[in-house]
Amino acid sequence: MEEAVKLNEAFHSFTRASKSLEVYYEKLSDKVRYLTAEVERKNAQLKELQDHHKRNLRLIAMGEMAASIVHEIRSPLCSIELFSSMLSNDLKGTEHSEMANGISTGIKSLNNILTNMLFFAKPQKPSLKDVHLHNAVEESLKILAPLIDIRGITLSKDVPDEIISGDTELLKQVLMNILLNAVQVMPGGGELKVYTEEGENYFALAVCDEGNGIDIDNMEKMFDPFFSTKDKGTGLGLTIAHKIMQCHNGFIKAERNEDRGSTFRLYFPKKGVADEPGGNKQLKN
Ligand SMILES: Nc1ncnc2c1ncn2[C@@H]1O[C@H](COP(=O)(O)OP(=O)(O)OP(=O)(O)O)[C@@H](O)[C@H]1O
Ligand SMILES: [Mg+2]
CATH class of the missing domain: 3.30.565.10 (Histidine kinase-like ATPase, C-terminal domain)
Structure with missing residues (x-):
């Protein structure tokens, strides 16, 4: 009889232990699910940051390429600008004067656009x-x-x-x-x-x-x-x-x-x- 009571108690404590284990297991599963979702979220963020970084690197490379193209165009343009101003001066007072002024002005605004693009691609530090x-x-x-x-x-x-x-x-x-x-x-x-x-x-x-x-x-x-x-x-x-x-x-x-x-x-x-x-x-x- 005493043994039956002990067995019963042992059975109850086993059931209790297994129940609390079940609860613990559920909690653990929840934690694992939460952590898995968190890892996935962090991975997605990391991928986004990596994409962003790659895009920035591409933009920097494009900016540098644009700056070097603009630089190449500007040198001959400066000579053209100088010659057109000389031409404009020589033709002052003649019927072609307005035409020469037009060329000169066009080149100057082209030069201004290039200067702007150069600054945008590669901002200069001011020397005050x-x-x-x-x-x-x-x-x-x-x-x-x-x-x-x-x-x-x-x-x-x-x-x-x-x-x-x-x-x-x-x-x-x-x-x-x-x-x-x-x-x-x-x-x-x-x-x-x-x-x-x-x-x-x-x-x-x-x-x-x-x-x-x-x-x-x-x-x-x-x-x-x-x-x-x-x-x-x-x-x-x-x-x-x-x-x-x-x-x-x-x-x-x-x-x-x-x-x-x-x-x-x-x-x-x-x-x-x-x-x-x-x-x-x-x-x-
Ligand atoms: N004096 C002004 N009067 C009225 N609108 C102006 C004046 N200055 C600028 N704006 C407006 O602001 C816009 C942007 O001017 P911004 O100088 O940045 O570029 P843009 O003149 O259009 O082109 P870019 O200067 O590159 O040749 C102009 O397109 C125009 O709509
Ligand atoms: Mg403008």
């Missing part, structure tokens, strides 16, 4: 020096002079000789893009105003045109790469201008004028402001 803003504006306007003349645009300038800290070549690239856009929106002529404004910490160069103004929907989009409303625009001009201004601790702002056209303002920190302890490290827009 003292720059006479007035000179940079004059040089950019000189390049665009034939186009301004052909379109019958009147130019009004009020740019004092302010010194800013910048990279002359990159600044000229910004100015070329902004001024070229302004000239392009006035095919039938108008007034192009270039002037400066001064604030406590900044110095702004304003370029004001009398074009059709900026579409309100395009206000932000126009700074995106490849956004263009022009038939032959690459849509890189403003993207690059924005990037270069950032490298100068400045920024760029666009607005529709109340009457007609638009005004683009380039804000530069006043010399010394960016380096002063507690000074504005970066102007905020």
Whole structure:
């Protein structure tokens, strides 16, 4: 009898043990299922990251290829540009003068597109020096002079000789893009105003045109790469201008004028402001 009780107890404890083992087994199975799903998820993430990395490597390689092609095209183009300006000078006052100016202008805007693409493919680091803003504006306007003349645009300038800290070549690239856009929106002529404004910490160069103004929907989009409303625009001009201004601790702002056209303002920190302890490290827009 005693043995039967012991056997019964042993049987019960065996059943209890096997039940708790079953529960434990279920829990373990759940854990294994969870971990298997987690491993699969991590594997998928890893694959995505690897694909992303491969795509980045491809893009870098393509960017380098584009940069070397652009570089190859630019050298002969610079010679063509020089010869066309000489031709343009020689033909001044003759019936072919306008034709030569047209060639010269076309080559200059081609050169500008290539410079933009080169910067986009391989952004340069600015080498900041003292720059006479007035000179940079004059040089950019000189390049665009034939186009301004052909379109019958009147130019009004009020740019004092302010010194800013910048990279002359990159600044000229910004100015070329902004001024070229302004000239392009006035095919039938108008007034192009270039002037400066001064604030406590900044110095702004304003370029004001009398074009059709900026579409309100395009206000932000126009700074995106490849956004263009022009038939032959690459849509890189403003993207690059924005990037270069950032490298100068400045920024760029666009607005529709109340009457007609638009005004683009380039804000530069006043010399010394960016380096002063507690000074504005970066102007905020
Ligand atoms: N002064 C302006 N007035 C009205 N719209 C402008 C002006 N400047 C730029 N935009 C708008 O912003 C768009 C983008 O300008 P962005 O300079 O980046 O490229 P793009 O001029 O179209 O081409 P690219 O400069 O590469 O030749 C233009 O297509 C135009 O729609
Ligand atoms: Mg442009």
